Amino acid sequence: NNTFSRLYLRQNLIVLEEVTSTNDYLKELLSNIKPLPEATAIMAIHQVAGKGQRGNSWFSKPAETLNLSFSLYPKDFLIHQSFNLNMLVCLGIQRWVSTLLPNAQIKWPNDIYVGGKKLCGVLIENQLSGPRIHSSVIGIGVNIKQQAFPPVIQHKATSFYIEKPVISTEPLEHHALSLLSTIMTLYENIDLNDTQQLLEAYNSCLFRKGIPAYYEIAGESFLGILQGAESDGKLSILINGKERLFDLKEVSFK
Numbered sequence: 001n002n003t004f005s006r007l008y009l010r011q012n013l014i015v016l017e018e019v020t021s022t023n024d025y026l027k028e029l030l031s032n033i034k035p036l037p038e039a040t041a042i043m044a045i046h047q048v049a050g051k052g053q054r055g056n057s058w059f060s061k062p063a064e065t066l067n068l069s070f071s072l073y074p075k076d077f078l079i080h081q082s083f084n085l086n087m088l089v090c091l092g093i094q095r096w097v098s099t100l101l102p103n104a105q106i107k108w109p110n111d112i113y114v115g116g117k118k119l120c121g122v123l124i125e126n127q128l129s130g131p132r133i134h135s136s137v138i139g140i141g142v143n144i145k146q147q148a149f150p151p152v153i154q155h156k157a158t159s160f161y162i163e164k165p166v167i168s169t170e171p172l173e174h175h176a177l178s179l180l181s182t183i184m185t186l187y188e189n190i191d192l193n194d195t196q197q198l199l200e201a202y203n204s205c206l207f208r209k210g211i212p213a214y215y216e217i218a219g220e221s222f223l224g225i226l227q228g229a230e231s232d233g234k235l236s237i238l239i240n241g242k243e244r245l246f247d248l249k250e251v252s253f254k
């Protein structure tokens, strides 16, 4: 009575020299090769049209960032639970970064910060089938070799080179494989339907949790205390002693 639903090859990594976006490339593979093994990963030395969150672009010079996308098929997974998958992926990246550097935190909803600055970003694109997520493309960008960032973002961006240069000299493939293996180990061991367990773990390493800080809401600046994420992915912030819930478009960190 074997079940093969969680069978994948641990090191199914395709390395490309140049691509538009590894997420787009993987989505195309998914629609052409059926079934594409779970955890098939694409890494690109250079992305010429890398995509970020909120329709932004993710720009980097060749070999400067780790550009990685991989496929997951979360079984029986409903669309309204998509934040669970986001939490699991962030936890996996946070754990991986923690093996290399201290002070790795998750910045809601899905950035990884080190010492209060962004080291990694995540872009998850789900392919739906009715009310379920049929497949998920998880895209991760890690700042590796940047020696400095443009003045407008240098107070909020960092790289392995800036934090600890020796980490940035490891081949990108090594980083890709160890990152993938950390995330896949979590994926095998945490039940994606166990929202409570995921929320507790996610909120326990959340950037700014419990610390008074400023947030921009509808063009105005507010002092608030971040409480944590809710199961639907909204962010709870205490403002003037009152709890308020925000989605991604409603609030930004100052």
Ligand code: BTN
Pocket: 020, 021, 022, 023, 024, 047, 049, 050, 051, 052, 053, 054, 056, 058, 066, 067, 068, 069, 111, 120, 121, 122, 123, 139, 140, 141, 142
């Ligand atoms: C963000 O911080 O806005 C998310 C950045 C995600 C970038 C990664 S790099 C690999 C994958 N391919 C893309 O086009 N984007 C993601």
